[in-house]
Amino acid sequence: MLDIKLIREKTDFVRSRLATRGAGDEAKIDDILTLDEARRKALSEVESLKSLRNRVSKEIGALMGQKKIAEADAKKAETKDLGDKISALDKQAAESEVARDTLMLQLPNLPHGSIPLGKSAEDNPEIRVHGAKQNFDFKPKSHVELCASLKLVDFERAAKLSGSGFLLYTNWGARLERALISFLLDLHITQHDYTEVSPPLMVGEQCLVGVGQFPKFKDQYYGVAEGDDAKNLGKLYLIPTAETPVANIHREEILAEKQLPIRYCAYTPCFRGEAGAAGVGTRGMIRVHQFDKVELIKIVKPENAYDELEKMVGNAEKVLQLLGLHYRVILLCTGDMGFGSAKTYDIEVWAPGQGSYLEVSSCSNCEDFQSRRMNMRFKTEAGENKFPHILNGSGTALARLFVALIETHQQADGSVNIPEALQPYLKTEKISP
RNA sequence: GGAAGGGUGGCUGAGUGGUUAAAGGCAUCUGACUCGAAAUCAGAAGUAGUCGCAAGGCUACCGUGGGUUCAAAUCCCACCCCUUCCGCCA
Numbered sequence: 075m076l077d078i079k080l081i082r083e084k085t086d087f088v089r090s091r092l093a094t095r096g097a098g099d100e101a102k103i104d105d106i107l108t109l110d111e112a113r114r115k116a117l118s119e120v121e122s123l124k125s126l127r128n129r130v131s132k133e134i135g136a137l138m139g140q141k142k143i144a145e146a147d148a149k150k151a152e153t154k155d156l157g158d159k160i161s162a163l164d165k166q167a168a169e170s171e172v173a174r175d176t177l178m179l180q181l182p183n184l185p186h187g188s189i190p191l192g193k194s195a196e197d198n199p200e201i202r203v204h205g206a207k208q209n210f211d212f213k214p215k216s217h218v219e220l221c222a223s224l225k226l227v228d229f230e231r232a233a234k235l236s237g238s239g240f241l242l243y244t245n246w247g248a249r250l251e252r253a254l255i256s257f258l259l260d261l262h263i264t265q266h267d268y269t270e271v272s273p274p275l276m277v278g279e280q281c282l283v284g285v286g287q288f289p290k291f292k293d294q295y296y297g298v299a300e301g302d303d304a305k306n307l308g309k310l311y312l313i314p315t316a317e318t319p320v321a322n323i324h325r326e327e328i329l330a331e332k333q334l335p336i337r338y339c340a341y342t343p344c345f346r347g348e349a350g351a352a353g354v355g356t357r358g359m360i361r362v363h364q365f366d367k368v369e370l371i372k373i374v375k376p377e378n379a380y381d382e383l384e385k386m387v388g389n390a391e392k393v394l395q396l397l398g399l400h401y402r403v404i405l406l407c408t409g410d411m412g413f414g415s416a417k418t419y420d421i422e423v424w425a426p427g428q429g430s431y432l433e434v435s436s437c438s439n440c441e442d443f444q445s446r447r448m449n450m451r452f453k454t455e456a457g458e459n460k461f462p463h464i465l466n467g468s469g470t471a472l473a474r475l476f477v478a479l480i481e482t483h484q485q486a487d488g489s490v491n492i493p494e495a496l497q498p499y500l501k502t503e504k505i506s507p
Numbered sequence: 508g509g510a511a512g513g514g515u516g517g518c519u520g521a522g523u524g525g526u527u528a529a530a531g532g533c534a535u536c537u538g539a540c541u542c543g544a545a546a547u548c549a550g551a552a553g554u555a556g557u558c559g560c561a562a563g564g565c566u567a568c569c570g571u572g573g574g575u576u577c578a579a580a581u582c583c584c585a586c587c588c589c590u591u592c593c594g595c596c597a
Contacts, residue, residue: 114556114557114558117556117557117558117566118558118565118566120566121557121558121565121566121567122565124565124567125564125566127577127578128565128566128578130577130578131525131577132525132526132578133577134525134578135524135525135526135577135578136525136526138525146577147577149577150577150578151577152577153577153578154577156577157576157577328517328554330517457536457552459554
């Protein structure tokens with residue numbers, strides 16, 4: 075959520091930054107300001123009436139204390155109709171506020187000043203590249219073929235269980251998935267100074283609002299119902315990413331400045347409806363309804379946030395380096411950024427069987443956009459309450475990492491070599507047919 | 508699911524209709540004492556909204572939402588959460 079004071083005081087600036095996203099959100103600003111003014115007008119009226127009522131009530135109290143009943147009754151009659159006026163104005167103010175906030179919750183974050191202007195993914199500049207596309211002296215197989223020949227994933231039976239877009243890992247596939255999870259967690263915990271947490275996989279709506287997934291993208295998530303009572307549907311939602319519960323851990327808290335930075339690392343499955351997305355329902359592991367991910371979350375002081383973002387990208391890159399994968403880092407342009415982000419780097423890993431890059435990590439600084447929504451603050455040494463910056467990054471998404479790994483390290487004989495860093499976890503050097 | 512007891516400020520804990528933003532204690536900050544520290548003494552200190560150039564004023568907030576009343580932490584209703592016990596259960 076943007077700061078209403080910023081919208082009031084630097085209206086043109088806010089409008090022009092929103093416009094760089096190309097989604098037309100700047101058009102909402104006028105309505106927001108109109109509602110904001112209506113709210114403040116009603117507030118100032120109702121508050122002076124309340125002030126009057128409080129004063130008279132105290133006088134009545136004093137008169138009652140002195141047993142001057144008649145005088146007290148006279149004053150009561152005087153203020154009798156104040157209550158109705160107050161509740162009418164209170165209602166007006168509340169309605170304006172709700173209407174204003176409903177619009178505010180639909181406004182995306184302002185892109186940071188350093189973000190290149192652009193309309194779509196085609197305008198994203200490449201920041202750096204690691205490694206290179208390797209040359210195979212045979213035709214590399216796709217992960218779907220490898221999964222079949224090595225019996226790593228049973229796509230057909232997964233579909234039988236849950237429909238398309240779900241994966242049934244089998245034998246070495248399941249072990250590889252588990253080894254990757256452990257490898258990622260251990261790397262970030264022991265080398266990158268994160269604290270491991272393991273959050274609930276279902277959360278209340280307020281957590282989704284807090285990180286900016288609701289209300290705008292409500293149609294993308296799975297709601298669950300307890301028992302067979304339809305009334306319970308949507309009290310809880312399956313998390314689309316560990317960011318949702320973990321970023322909310324300190325919601326509505328006032329942290330001490332010395333607690334910052336907080337760095338959390340969490341493994342969770344992620345559940346996504348992917349309504350309308352390309353590639354759902356096709357065979358393979360690139361876009362599925364459930365996938366595993368190790369997520370990085372940081373809660374930091376604003377002045378350190380962009381340094382922390384660079385480090386976070388480095389933490390995710392380290393994963394790919396240790397696994398011997400070729401990747402590139404791109405900076406998302408204004409038109410391609412996520413709703414809550416002020417600056418986002420994507421990391422794309424090369425998948426030779428696909429002949430394309432796959433997004434395996436997205437690292438963002440949401441600045442105070444989320445902390446405002448969840449009312450998370452920290453108290454400075456000077457005693458001032460400020461909103462921390464919240465960063466999130468994948469470290470990394472698993473199904474696609476799995477794809478890149480087996481496609482990259484496949485051999486002519488159909489086997490897959492396991493990178494040295496992963497061998498202690500998988501306890502083998504090679505997966506063979 | 509059943510029964511009982513609870514939700515008050517950073518923590519703890521009083522408070523059953525009228526100077527209660529809310530006693531006391533702990534923790535925090537400032538000052539005094541001290542070479543320094545501890546102890547002690549004195550004082551300060553909630554969060555947010557709104558008006559104001561500012562000083563400052565006003566309003567709201569005692570789990571949440573309603574209701575009664577001139578006036579609600581306090582009375583009434585609904586809901587949520589926590590603890591303990593019982594039942595069921597991985």
